[in-house]
Amino acid sequence: MAEQTPRPEQLVQISYRPPKQDWRDPSVEFRKGVFCYSAAPKNLRYLGLPNPREWQPFDNDWKLPPNWKQILIDGLKERLGKYRSFRLFMDICVRCGACADKCHFYLGSGDPKNMPVLRAELIRSVYRRYFTLTGRIFRGLAGARDLTEDVVKEWFYYFHQCTECRRCAVFCPYGIDTAEITMMGRELLNLLGCNINWVLEPAANCYRTGNHLGVQPHGFKDSIDFAVDELEEITGVRVEAPINRKGAEILFIVPSADYFGTPHYYTLLGYLMLFHEIGLDYTFSAFASEGGNFGLFNSHEMIKRLNAKIYSEARRLGVKWILGGECGHMWRVLHQYMSTMNGPADFLAEPVSPVTGTRFENARSARMVHIAEFTADLIQHGRLKFDPARNDRLTVTYHDSCNIARGMGLFEEPRFILRNVCRRFHDMPENTIREQTFCCGSGSGLGTDENLEMRLRGGLPRANAVQYVKEKHGVNMLTCMCAIDKATLPGLLEYWVPGVDVAGVHELVGNALVMRGEKERTTDLRGEPLPQPEVVHA
Amino acid sequence: MKAVYSSIAVAAIAALGLVPGQAPGLRLLFGVIVPYAAIALFLVGVACRVIGWARVPVPFRIPVTCGQEKSLPWIKAASLDNPSTLLGVTGRMALEILLFRSLFRNTSSELRTGPRLLYGEEKLLWLGAIAFHWSFLVIFLRHLRFFLEPVPRLVLALQSLDGFFQVGTPELYITDVVILAALLYLLGRRLGTPRIRYFSLFTDYFALFLLIGLALSGVVMRYFVRVDLLSIKQFAMGLITFSPVIPAGIGAAFFVHLILLSALLAYFPFSKLVHMGGVFLSPTRNLSNNNRMSRHVNPWNYPVKLHTYEEWEAEFHDKIVAAGLPLDKE
Numbered sequence: 001m002a003e004q005t006p007r008p009e010q011l012v013q014i015s016y017r018p019p020k021q022d023w024r025d026p027s028v029e030f031r032k033g034v035f036c037y038s039a040a041p042k043n044l045r046y047l048g049l050p051n052p053r054e055w056q057p058f059d060n061d062w063k064l065p066p067n068w069k070q071i072l073i074d075g076l077k078e079r080l081g082k083y084r085s086f087r088l089f090m091d092i093c094v095r096c097g098a099c100a101d102k103c104h105f106y107l108g109s110g111d112p113k114n115m116p117v118l119r120a121e122l123i124r125s126v127y128r129r130y131f132t133l134t135g136r137i138f139r140g141l142a143g144a145r146d147l148t149e150d151v152v153k154e155w156f157y158y159f160h161q162c163t164e165c166r167r168c169a170v171f172c173p174y175g176i177d178t179a180e181i182t183m184m185g186r187e188l189l190n191l192l193g194c195n196i197n198w199v200l201e202p203a204a205n206c207y208r209t210g211n212h213l214g215v216q217p218h219g220f221k222d223s224i225d226f227a228v229d230e231l232e233e234i235t236g237v238r239v240e241a242p243i244n245r246k247g248a249e250i251l252f253i254v255p256s257a258d259y260f261g262t263p264h265y266y267t268l269l270g271y272l273m274l275f276h277e278i279g280l281d282y283t284f285s286a287f288a289s290e291g292g293n294f295g296l297f298n299s300h301e302m303i304k305r306l307n308a309k310i311y312s313e314a315r316r317l318g319v320k321w322i323l324g325g326e327c328g329h330m331w332r333v334l335h336q337y338m339s340t341m342n343g344p345a346d347f348l349a350e351p352v353s354p355v356t357g358t359r360f361e362n363a364r365s366a367r368m369v370h371i372a373e374f375t376a377d378l379i380q381h382g383r384l385k386f387d388p389a390r391n392d393r394l395t396v397t398y399h400d401s402c403n404i405a406r407g408m409g410l411f412e413e414p415r416f417i418l419r420n421v422c423r424r425f426h427d428m429p430e431n432t433i434r435e436q437t438f439c440c441g442s443g444s445g446l447g448t449d450e451n452l453e454m455r456l457r458g459g460l461p462r463a464n465a466v467q468y469v470k471e472k473h474g475v476n477m478l479t480c481m482c483a484i485d486k487a488t489l490p491g492l493l494e495y496w497v498p499g500v501d502v503a504g505v506h507e508l509v510g511n512a513l514v515m516r517g518e519k520e521r522t523t524d525l526r527g528e529p530l531p532q533p534e535v536v537h538a
Numbered sequence: 539m540k541a542v543y544s545s546i547a548v549a550a551i552a553a554l555g556l557v558p559g560q561a562p563g564l565r566l567l568f569g570v571i572v573p574y575a576a577i578a579l580f581l582v583g584v585a586c587r588v589i590g591w592a593r594v595p596v597p598f599r600i601p602v603t604c605g606q607e608k609s610l611p612w613i614k615a616a617s618l619d620n621p622s623t624l625l626g627v628t629g630r631m632a633l634e635i636l637l638f639r640s641l642f643r644n645t646s647s648e649l650r651t652g653p654r655l656l657y658g659e660e661k662l663l664w665l666g667a668i669a670f671h672w673s674f675l676v677i678f679l680r681h682l683r684f685f686l687e688p689v690p691r692l693v694l695a696l697q698s699l700d701g702f703f704q705v706g707t708p709e710l711y712i713t714d715v716v717i718l719a720a721l722l723y724l725l726g727r728r729l730g731t732p733r734i735r736y737f738s739l740f741t742d743y744f745a746l747f748l749l750i751g752l753a754l755s756g757v758v759m760r761y762f763v764r765v766d767l768l769s770i771k772q773f774a775m776g777l778i779t780f781s782p783v784i785p786a787g788i789g790a791a792f793f794v795h796l797i798l799l800s801a802l803l804a805y806f807p808f809s810k811l812v813h814m815g816g817v818f819l820s821p822t823r824n825l826s827n828n829n830r831m832s833r834h835v836n837p838w839n840y841p842v843k844l845h846t847y848e849e850w851e852a853e854f855h856d857k858i859v860a861a862g863l864p865l866d867k868e
Contacts, residue, residue: 112736
């Protein structure tokens with residue numbers, strides 16, 4: 001794989017000149033490096049999804065069910081009747097093109113069908129053909145297109161070149177949200193069994209074991225115990241990290257990468273230190289051992305199936321409220337879907353910080369608080385002691401992860417925390433942060449190696465903004481609060497901007513946190529020697 | 539080619555307006571039946587579209603948040619770009635509908651060697667769009683003088699404001715100039731930007747040419763061809779009071795204007811122009827970002843197949859025991 005990946009100077013030869021081929025021609029080429037492999041039939045079977053079979057996108061015959069066309073048209077009809085967003089977005093686009101160059105995949109590939117407007121037209125053209133009067137009569141003239149197997153393949157290709165990041169929706173005068181279109185497109189493909197393994201394997205794992213990585217209870221326990229031991233070595237403090245403990249005040253939910261991936265793991269260390277220092281009465285759950293939700297990249301039904309365990313586990317353990325770790329799409333689900341799908345959470349109490357007494361009014365109904373909200377409140381009340389000089393090795397910037405940016409609006413808390421725990425913080429240019437932030441290029445289940453070239457292309461705008469602050473301010477650490485970011489940005493930056501590392505916000509919190517009873521710290525959480533205090537020369 | 543075809547289509551419609559002059563027997567058809575049918579299609583069609591959308595549930599509260607959420611009391615929330623209250627949402631929608639807030643954010647992008655991706659302000663599309671829409675509104679309101687007697691003072695005031703510069707006789711309306719300039723810009727942009735031309739449909743050009751034709755025929759009547767305004771007013775009043783008359787003074791220029799307007803009205807509900815109604819209903823804009831404060835109910839929420847804790851504990855029983863974790867069932 002690696003030797004096939006083009007070098008940066010090759011990859012950046014991007015032409016934005018549209019091809020001769022009319023866009024209504026659906027043919028696509030499944031070239032290595034720019035698509036994801038199909039889902040293994042065992043995963044479909046485990047989840048009870050339709051049409052499990054062996055196939056690959058580059059095969060000629062996709063082994064679709066014989067009545068595939070009817071399935072799709074019925075599926076389209078069902079969704080047009082269930083989601084106002086979808087129905088409306090099929091009707092009101094004026095093709096002004098404001099969205100066109102807002103997509104990281106368009107910027108990185110120049111492929112016109114990666115313009116959000118055209119991505120949506122891929123479905124809209126079929127909608128017009130079968131559901132509108134003008135489309136039925138005037139066909140091509142009204143922008144309508146027949147549904148063919150090639151269209152199915154085209155949908156598969158382009159709806160897996162959208163990370164549901166919603167950046168285009170910020171600029172759309174009608175708020176047309178390509179994430180909604182892509183979600184529907186994937187749901188429809190799902191009806192034919194055309195899914196990708198990088199989404200369905202984690203989903204199947206999560207359904208069975210409670211987390212995407214398929215970590216079983218003893219593995220979860222080992223992982224957390226290991227972190228506790230390691231923390232003791234670094235800090236000299238032995239922290240508690242209870243699991244499945246009934247009667248705790250707070251249930252703490254993290255994305256599974258936090259306890260099984262790097263650099264996520266250092267963020268986990270940060271949480272553990274923080275909770276010990278404030279004496280938080282909390283518990284992990286080995287069942288609800290995943291906040292992330294790859295259902296979001298498959299179907300609304302799968303979101304609900306995977307998310308249900310969070311409230312049910314909170315009820316079983318008898319906690320008062322739920323705290324959630326750093327993650328992106330996890331929070332899109334927790335914030336915008338969970339309470340609607342699996343609530344009401346009336347068996348929990350309205351969240352109150354046991355340390356500061358702050359009532360988290362903004363979470364009074366869903367009863368789940370984001371760790372950044374929680375920590376920012378602690379810092380604001382002066383309950384934490386920091387030695388930010390311990391992060392002096394780092395010149396830091398912050399990447400707003402798509403989902404907590406555009407599906408929630410969590411902008412100030414992480415920046416407030418970072419400014420308290422490090423001394424050199426610089427934001428990237430304003431067109432690339434906050435609500436205009438660029439996706440890592442690997443979100444929504446596309447972060448797989450066979451798709452590397454497309455990920456590198458999609459990540460170009462993000463990496464390029466990092467390069468800007470690296471050159472201008474010497475930034476060497478990109479912080480973020482998303483598990484997919486932490487998994488994929490290190491590789492992306494190594495490719496485009498070597499010399500910039502990736503960390504979670506709470507890793508830097510852990511580095512700077514002064515704990516009672518700690519030994520003199522000689523390394524940060526990564527085992528890197530702490531910077532020596534600067535000697536002042538007279 | 540799509541632009542050529544659609545301009546031909548619009549020209550053909552306009553040419554139809556010349557028919558009544560040649561065949562006086564058809565004046566009734568073009569002067570009464572077609573306009574009434576078009577108005578009926580417009581009203582019923584738009585109502586059907588809006589009701590059609592409104593009947594579809596909004597299962598999830600999915601605003602696109604474009605600013606800081608309301609969270610801790612000492613953090614300033616973006617109450618318009620990320621509203622948490624009805625008032626905030628109203629403000630957000632008002633900004634969106636009256637000032638095209640989102641389009642105002644528009645940026646341009648450019649990839650330079652390095653690579654260096656640059657983003658710049660790109661307000662022209664916003665300017666073109668807002669110039670067109672507001673001019674259209676003012677022109678529509680100005681036209682009320684043909685339909686109301688006495689003419690409301692507000693309409694007269696608008697009219698004199700629009701003719702503020704008092705250039706020429708009859709005095710030049712600013713909106714006439716602005717709407718044509720804006721429409722030509724939007725057309726030029728569609729044709730002149732390769733990527734926009736690439737995805738533009740026949741219908742995109744058709745709508746633009748219809749509007750340009752409508753505006754042009756109006757301008758021609760006001761500034762270049764002498765028309766009998768009294769007859770036109772008589773005609774308009776007749777239409778609106780359901781006692782249609784077609785005075786002899788109604789000429790070809792007016793029929794062209796009228797047929798283009800009828801075409802626009804009839805086409806409206808079947809086209810992208812329904813964004814006029816749709817913009818109010820967009821769930822990514824017209825909902826508060828208060829999901830965790832108050833629960834949104836999905837009317838079709840249904841039970842799904844789950845893997846419960848009990849099943850999980852049964853499946854991993856031995857491993858849970860080995861890890862020393864508590865069991866619910868011993």
